[in-house]
Amino acid sequence: MGYFNTVFCIFRKDILEEFKSKEVVNSMLVFSLLVVVVFSFIFEPGSDMKNEVVGGILWMSFVFAGLLGLNKSMMTEVQGGNLQALLLSPVDPSSIFFGKVLSNFTFMAMVEIITIPIFTVLYNVNVFAGGALTASVFFLGTYGFAVLGTLFSLISVNTRTREVMLPLLLLPILVPVILASVQSLNIFVLGHDHALAYPWLKILLIFDIIFTAVVFAVFDFIVEE
Amino acid sequence: MPEPIFRLDNVKKRYGHTEALKGVTFELAEGDFMSVFGPNGAGKSTLLKILSTLTKPSEGDIFFKGTPIKKMKDDFRRHFGVISHQPFLYENLSAFENLVFYGRLYGLKDVPARADFLLKRVELLARKHDRVRAFSRGMLQRLSIARALMHDPDIILLDEPYTGLDQHASLVLTGILKEQFSLKKTIVMVTHNLPRGYELASRIVVVKGGKFTLDSKKEEIPEKEFEEIYMQAVS
Numbered sequence: 001m002g003y004f005n006t007v008f009c010i011f012r013k014d015i016l017e018e019f020k021s022k023e024v025v026n027s028m029l030v031f032s033l034l035v036v037v038v039f040s041f042i043f044e045p046g047s048d049m050k051n052e053v054v055g056g057i058l059w060m061s062f063v064f065a066g067l068l069g070l071n072k073s074m075m076t077e078v079q080g081g082n083l084q085a086l087l088l089s090p091v092d093p094s095s096i097f098f099g100k101v102l103s104n105f106t107f108m109a110m111v112e113i114i115t116i117p118i119f120t121v122l123y124n125v126n127v128f129a130g131g132a133l134t135a136s137v138f139f140l141g142t143y144g145f146a147v148l149g150t151l152f153s154l155i156s157v158n159t160r161t162r163e164v165m166l167p168l169l170l171l172p173i174l175v176p177v178i179l180a181s182v183q184s185l186n187i188f189v190l191g192h193d194h195a196l197a198y199p200w201l202k203i204l205l206i207f208d209i210i211f212t213a214v215v216f217a218v219f220d221f222i223v224e225e
Numbered sequence: 226m227p228e229p230i231f232r233l234d235n236v237k238k239r240y241g242h243t244e245a246l247k248g249v250t251f252e253l254a255e256g257d258f259m260s261v262f263g264p265n266g267a268g269k270s271t272l273l274k275i276l277s278t279l280t281k282p283s284e285g286d287i288f289f290k291g292t293p294i295k296k297m298k299d300d301f302r303r304h305f306g307v308i309s310h311q312p313f314l315y316e317n318l319s320a321f322e323n324l325v326f327y328g329r330l331y332g333l334k335d336v337p338a339r340a341d342f343l344l345k346r347v348e349l350l351a352r353k354h355d356r357v358r359a360f361s362r363g364m365l366q367r368l369s370i371a372r373a374l375m376h377d378p379d380i381i382l383l384d385e386p387y388t389g390l391d392q393h394a395s396l397v398l399t400g401i402l403k404e405q406f407s408l409k410k411t412i413v414m415v416t417h418n419l420p421r422g423y424e425l426a427s428r429i430v431v432v433k434g435g436k437f438t439l440d441s442k443k444e445e446i447p448e449k450e451f452e453e454i455y456m457q458a459v460s
Contacts, residue, residue, distance in 0.1 A: 001332035013315070013326045020356070021317040081311030085372075088277060089330045090303040 006091040010099025011106070017076060018107065028069040028111045035061035036115060040122040054125050055185035059141070059178055061119075062112060066145055067167050069107050070153040073100070078157050087223060094219040097150065105146040112138060130188030133197060137188075140204040141181035147211050148174055155222065180204045228291040230255050230380060230411045231276060236285035238271050238435075245271040247435035248285070255379075256409040258402075260416060260426035264459055268435040269415040270384055276413060277307050277382050303331060306378030310388045312365040313372060316358035320349055320368050323357060324375055331376040343371035347397055363394030370401055381405055383414040387421055399425070423451050431458040 001009070018024050039057045043050040077083040077100070086096045120127055128134045149170055156165040184200040187193075229252040238246040245268045253259060263269050274280040275287065278294060287294045289301065307313075314323050321340055328336035344350045347367040352360070360368065366386065373381065386398055402425055406412060416422040423429065429446055431439035439458040446454055 001330065005332070006330065009326070009329050013318070016322065017315055017317045023317075076315060076317070080316065081309060081313050082315060084279060084309070084311070085307070085313035085327070086330070087279060088302055088305060088307050089327070090300045090332075091330065092299050 001091055003092055003095045006095035007099040007102060010086075010096055011102045014073070014076075014100070014103035015106065018103075024069045024072045024107050025110050027072065028065040028107065029114055031068055032061045032065035032111050032115045033118060035064065036119050036122060043123075050123055051125060051190055052186065054119075054123050054127075054189055055182040057123075058116070058119055058127070058185065059182050061115065062108065062142070063145065063171075063174070063178060065111055066104075066108050066149060067170070069111075070104060070149045071157070071162060071166060073104055073107065074150070074153040074157040083154075083223075093223055094216050097154075097215060097219050100154075101143075101146045101150045104150050105142055108142045108146060109138075112142065125189050127185070127189060129191060130184075130194055130197065133194055133201070134185065134188050136201065137181055137184045137197075137204070140201065140208055141177055144177035144204060144208045144211065145174065147208065147215060148177075151211075151215055151219075151222070176203055176207050180207070227255065229253055229288075230257075230290060232288040232291075233275075234286045234288070236275060236282045236287060238268075238275060238280070239283045245435055246275070246282070249435075249437060251430075251437065251440060253411060253413070255411055256406075256427075258406050258412040258414070258425055258427045259430055260414050260422035260428070261430045261432060262416065262419065262422060262455060262459075263432035267432040267459075269432050271435075272432065273382050273384050273413065273415050277305055278302060303376055304379045306373035306376070306381045307384075308366075308369055308373045308381070308386045309384045310386070312357075312369040314357045314365065314368060317356060319354045319356055320344060320360070320371075321353040323368065324371060327372050328375050333376060339375060340371075343374055344368075346374075346401070347371045348393075361391075362389045363391040366390055366394050367397055370398060374401070374405075378410070380411045380413075383412070383416075385416055386414065387416060387418045395421075419452060419455060423448060431455060433459050 036057065077086070087093055116127055152170040153166055156162045156169060159165045180200040180203040184197040187197040231253040233249055233251055236246055236249045237244065249272065261269050261272065275282055289297060318326065321344065324340035324343065325336050328339055333339060341350065344353050347370055349364060349367055349371070352364070357365065357368065387395055390398065399421070402412065406425070414422060414425065423443070426443050429439065429441050429443055430437055439454065
């Protein structure tokens with residue numbers, strides 16, 4: 001079976017499972033919306049200060065909701081030994097991993113698509129002031145989170161304290177993604193020159209490429225035991 | 226003389242300071258049914274994991290039809306069908322969806338027809354659209370058998386497949402194993418069930434402390450004496 005066929009096969013299975021159980025996206029969405037709504041009470045209506053921090057609030061809601069989703073998503077592979085069955089199949093193990101990355105990316109994107117319009121109304125800011133550049137921030141930031149999050153959820157899911165272990169392992173390494181995403185989003189929201197966001201976008205892109213390559217190279221060793 | 230399916234040459238496996246296998250050497254011929262017995266912690270499951278390529282040996286070489294496993298590509302794993310005490314099934318998917326998923330993963334053609342055929346074989350066709358989470362232990366194991374046979378493997382590896390099975394599921398499993406053995410499939414079964422393991426096997430192996438303490442053809446061991454011979458081998 002071709003590499004991308006395997007990726008798509010895993011992705012299709014995850015989407016079907018989620019369509020039937022609605023466990024991952026629902027819990028992520030509720031959490032994400034709660035964060036956005038609760039933080040909206042902090043600012044007085046018309047306050048300019050909120051524009052300085054909206055990027056951070058939005059990404060914080062995605063990151064913490066994503067942590068919740070990653071644990072649930074990986075649990076389905078561990079329960080009943082399914083991951084072993086996948087590794088026994090005649091496919092490149094990294095294609096299984098990238099199938100999971102694609103699924104997690106899609107779940108995150110679904111949450112973002114619903115959360116962003118509500119966020120825009122509650123905070124009265126134009127998140128998409130950067131147009132396609134804003135979209136690329138969400139795309140690259142979400143992909144970076146999905147790659148690293150899937151990797152570390154795979155490592156932490158077999159530990160007893162996985163709910164604590166995942167953020168403990170993931171968040172320090174994810175700092176460049178979070179920082180670059182928040183900074184570039186703030187530049188667009190505050191109406192600054194879009195060129196100021198390019199260095200942050202480059203960081204995001206380079207980070208995504210490096211970790212995709214690293215995972216591709218070392219995934220076999222990670223899953224061996 | 227035909228090349229054996231498996232040849233293990235002084236295979237050792239260590240987990241930290243614990244040596245699970247202490248230099249195992251044997252050959253497994255095509256069409257053999259090898260029942261592996263032994264006490265808990267003897268190294269039986271480790272042996273099966275090594276044969277199925279789920280784990281690599283710490284030392285020693287494994288050859289598959291004369292070729293070192295290290296040099297084989299991912300595709301060679303399609304020769305294996307593994308049945309464990311874990312079902313390897315997605316509980317939110319139906320029985321049919323699980324089989325179709327694994328069929329596609331193995332790149333099979335006409336996957337739905339093959340899934341229906343196997344569901345009928347394990348007597349679950351009437352429940353094909355039910356979610357797996359609603360299945361009993363016996364039904365899960367029957368479905369697990371169907372999953373392992375989806376790609377019609379040459380080698381079937383079983384890790385304590387009779388654990389927790391009801392009478393019906395045991396009979397279905399025994400029937401399928403006899404059928405696969407008659408089709409000259411190579412079978413390795415790790416089990417604590419001495420009568421069942423003896424009944425099905427063509428070759429008997431006892432593992433203790435990471436070593437083979439008995440490796441014999443079934444006809445060399447009279448059925449009445451087997452329990453006593455086993456006790457001697459593990460004592």
